[in-house]
Amino acid sequence: MQSIRDLKSNFSGPPPPTSMAAASEAYLQGNIRMTLEDLELWKTFHEIGTEMIITKPGRRMFPHCKLSLSGLIPCAKYILLVDMVPEDGFRYKWNKDKWEVAGKAEPHPPCRTYLHPDSPAPGSHWMKQSVSFLKLKLTNNTLDQHGHIILHSMHRYHPRFHVVQADDLFSVRWSVFQTFTFPEMSFTAVTAYQNTKITRLKIDHNPFAKGFRDEGTNKKRRANKNQTCVEKRAKMPDNPNQNSKEDDSPGFCQSSYDGYDRAEGELPKRKDEDAVKEERYSPWGAERQQGGRTESPAGMDTRDVYNSEQLVPAQGSYQPYRAHEYGKSPSPPSSIGSSNSGSGRGCFESRVPDVATVPDHDSSKPRAHEAPGPSHCGPQQHLLGPQDYSGVLNMTVAQAGKPGVLGHHIYSPYSAEQPLVGQWSGPGPSQYPPHHPLTTDYTSQAVHHGYHHGNVAEWSQYPLFSYSCW
DNA sequence: TCCTCTCTCACATTTGAATCGG
């Protein structure tokens, strides 16, 4: 096994700009606050190493992505989006009781952005109750036509949430993006659970899996399963402590940690204190020390994350159109492949500097002000209720061919050759190197995406809107 | 050929939305 850090060192780049957060302050237009609900549950999973099943027809996440928002302008309209970002450029395998790096990541599948079905809706709507992305589904089917988020099995991801102040999907591109991530939400995509402790946790907490609980009617099944597990483990030569560990603690396997500790042991030492902090959090934690992430306050029931904003480049392709195109002609495998390994990679080359440096955004700053922008409680409030906005989105889709709509499609490294999802397909494995500012931010407590996209090339590293579902 | 790893599928069970009738 190649040590994680060794591998990762291949991706090491310039350190993330420390000034980004400060720079973003200047752009902050509001104090939007996003809080992750069920934080304790997420933490519990995270401590073990969250796994999310991905299937061809699509599988919901558990725990669900449930958030609460505050600081929105009650009568301004917002769009909520979520996408999945690779944690790193590696593929993993489950070896006995721990995750190990199994090589470099596969080319990133077509990146898709899930649009919350209520979008757009007034700030008051988002703030009056928690926002759930219950319907969001993960799939490993790269040809998926249902709008599920496509992931690779045995790869690590974390969700990224975007709050966009926009009256409708047309104005998204002029709008300000506020992006949030939660360290506790990182997970490994799998087609079958690897860590039995995760299975246990899922069964214990997911109501749909009640039938598998010990006290349930499925005792026999589980008994058999347990026996099988024991037999299997008996075959394992070198995990003498595993069973006892697992049985002792209601679940919380330090074994994953152990695995990572071991892995870490082979590597050059880092800041010990950081490592300790991180280990309390996740078996993955020790890998993410570079950003100097600090632990969230103990005892918090929710995790608050402040935002930064991202300016959507006006030139940027408006992805719902691609959704339209996608819908019309499902992306053929060739398209996907080429988007990932072909142009996608070529593009990565050009993007790297954008990732690693903090561009001056003078040009983008005025844009936020110039933008027609969403109305603020003005008379032009749209009359459509939240439910009707799917119609808006569909209308958007239907108008995809109109001049002046698609006409804004200025930048795309893939545009002519790859009219489908590949256009905005996310970065390949190395496009999310450990020093990716996002990743770095992710490791920091603030999870404050101090990123500005002053030009489209920068923006293009974000897979937003490659697909929207509603 | 064998082995390992990953993935797929059918299954039993549960939940929750939709429907229907009182």
Added chain:
DNA sequence: ACCGATTCAAATGTGAGAGAGG
């Protein structure tokens, strides 16, 4: 309009087995 019962689609992990790759 409301409420309770019923129906049915969707969601869940399990476990066997297929298939690819070394």
